[in-house]
Amino acid sequence: MADRNAGRAAAKAATVFFGSSKVARPSAEATLPGKLRRILQRLDLAALCQKDRVPIKMHLGGGLGYTTIHPVFVRTLVQAIQDAGGRPFVVDGYFGTIESAAQRGYTAETLGCPIVAAGGVYDSHLVTKKVRYRTLRQLEIFGAIWDAPCLVNFSHVKGHGDCAYGGACKNLAMGCVHGRTRGALHALEGGLEWDAEACVFCGRCVEACDRGAIEIDKAKRELDINFHDCRFCRHCVVACPQKALTMSDRTHFRHFHEGMALATKTILGSFDPRRVLHINLLTNITMICDCWGLSCPSIVPDIGVMASHDIVALETASLDAIEAENFIPGTLFRGWKLGEGGHLLEKIFGKDPYEQVRALERRGLGTSRYTLTEVQ
Missing domain, CATH: 3.30.70.20 (Alpha-Beta Plaits)
Known part of the structure; x- marks a missing residue:
C-alpha cells in the first residue's frame, strides 16, 4: 500500500500490523487466520494479559446477519490469549444478544471460551460517568468492560450511515454503553x-x-x-x-463523531494503554452496520486483518485500505449511487469517515501517522 502519511500532523508513527487476505499458496498457514496467529505472536500478549481475565469486545450481530466476524478468527485469538496465560471471554452489550449468538455460530464450544453480557443478565451492571459535550451529559458504561483490567477490542469493519464508517471506535463507543447512552449519542446528529x-x-x-x-x-x-x-x-x-x-450546518454529523470519540476516550481511560489491543477485520465489508440484523454484498474485495495498540493509527490504516477504485458495482441498495467525495464511504454516505479519526486524535487517543508492518 502507498504511504498515506503525507499531510498528517508530524508525530511518531505508530505500528499497525497487517495480514492480507490474499493467499499465496494452498496452505492453511498462508490464509488469513494463519496470518492473524502470526500477528498475535508479534505482540506481547503476556504483558497485556498478566494471567488476568481478558475481555474480547465484539459485536455479535443479530437477526439474519451472516457477515460478522467468523468464529475461526475468534478462536484463533482466544487460543493466543490462553497461550499467553490469559483467561479470555467474549463480551457484547445486551443479554439478548448473547442469548441469540449461537444462531450465528458463537458458542463457548466454537470459540473456546465463555460468552457473557457486558451488563449482566438484566443489563443493569452499569457505571455512570459524567461528560459534557453539547446535549451529552453522561455515559452509562457496561460494568464488565469498566471493571476489566485489560481489553482486546475485536471489530468488524463496515460502512455506517450515521458516521460513514464503523470499526474499533464504534465497537467501543456504541457497543460498551447502555441504550440510553446510544440514544443520547445519536441525538447529536442533525444539520x-x-x-x-x-x-x-x-x-x-x-x-x-x-x-x-x-x-x-x-x-x-x-x-x-x-x-x-x-x-x-x-x-x-x-x-x-x-x-x-x-x-443549518453541512458538517453537523461531525458532532456524532465527537460524541463517539468522547465515549471512546472515557471507556479507554479505565485501562493502562499498554493493556489494550485493537484488532480490525477487513472482510465482508458491507455498506451498513451489523446492527441491522442483516447482511448485504461486500462493497470491496476482502482486504485482511490489522492490529495495533493505537486506535487512531488502526482506524486510519483501515480507512486508507478501503479504496474507491476497488468498489464492486451493484453492491449498493437499489436507487443508491456513488456521489462526490474523496473516500469511497464518503461517496456512498456523503460524510467524511476520516472525521472520526480526527475526532479521536483531537482527544489524544493516538496518532494518525502509522507504519504498516505486513506479516506474511
Missing part, C-alpha cells in the same frame, strides 16, 4: 432544520430525496428525517417551495 409552521406538507422534499430519508405524516403534521440515510445533498432544501427546510 437540517424543519420549520413546521412554514411547511404545507406538499411532499416535494420526499420526492427529491433519492435515499428515502424523509417521511411526512400529513394527518399528524409531522416530518421525520432519518440522518442515517441522509447524505446532506440539499436536494430537499432546494425542492421545498416554502423554504421550510434549511441546512
Whole structure:
C-alpha cells in the first residue's frame, strides 16, 4: 500500500500490523487466520494479559446477519490469549444478544471460551460517568468492560450511515454503553432544520430525496428525517417551495463523531494503554452496520486483518485500505449511487469517515501517522 502519511500532523508513527487476505499458496498457514496467529505472536500478549481475565469486545450481530466476524478468527485469538496465560471471554452489550449468538455460530464450544453480557443478565451492571459535550451529559458504561483490567477490542469493519464508517471506535463507543447512552449519542446528529409552521406538507422534499430519508405524516403534521440515510445533498432544501427546510450546518454529523470519540476516550481511560489491543477485520465489508440484523454484498474485495495498540493509527490504516477504485458495482441498495467525495464511504454516505479519526486524535487517543508492518 502507498504511504498515506503525507499531510498528517508530524508525530511518531505508530505500528499497525497487517495480514492480507490474499493467499499465496494452498496452505492453511498462508490464509488469513494463519496470518492473524502470526500477528498475535508479534505482540506481547503476556504483558497485556498478566494471567488476568481478558475481555474480547465484539459485536455479535443479530437477526439474519451472516457477515460478522467468523468464529475461526475468534478462536484463533482466544487460543493466543490462553497461550499467553490469559483467561479470555467474549463480551457484547445486551443479554439478548448473547442469548441469540449461537444462531450465528458463537458458542463457548466454537470459540473456546465463555460468552457473557457486558451488563449482566438484566443489563443493569452499569457505571455512570459524567461528560459534557453539547446535549451529552453522561455515559452509562457496561460494568464488565469498566471493571476489566485489560481489553482486546475485536471489530468488524463496515460502512455506517450515521458516521460513514464503523470499526474499533464504534465497537467501543456504541457497543460498551447502555441504550440510553446510544440514544443520547445519536441525538447529536442533525444539520437540517424543519420549520413546521412554514411547511404545507406538499411532499416535494420526499420526492427529491433519492435515499428515502424523509417521511411526512400529513394527518399528524409531522416530518421525520432519518440522518442515517441522509447524505446532506440539499436536494430537499432546494425542492421545498416554502423554504421550510434549511441546512443549518453541512458538517453537523461531525458532532456524532465527537460524541463517539468522547465515549471512546472515557471507556479507554479505565485501562493502562499498554493493556489494550485493537484488532480490525477487513472482510465482508458491507455498506451498513451489523446492527441491522442483516447482511448485504461486500462493497470491496476482502482486504485482511490489522492490529495495533493505537486506535487512531488502526482506524486510519483501515480507512486508507478501503479504496474507491476497488468498489464492486451493484453492491449498493437499489436507487443508491456513488456521489462526490474523496473516500469511497464518503461517496456512498456523503460524510467524511476520516472525521472520526480526527475526532479521536483531537482527544489524544493516538496518532494518525502509522507504519504498516505486513506479516506474511
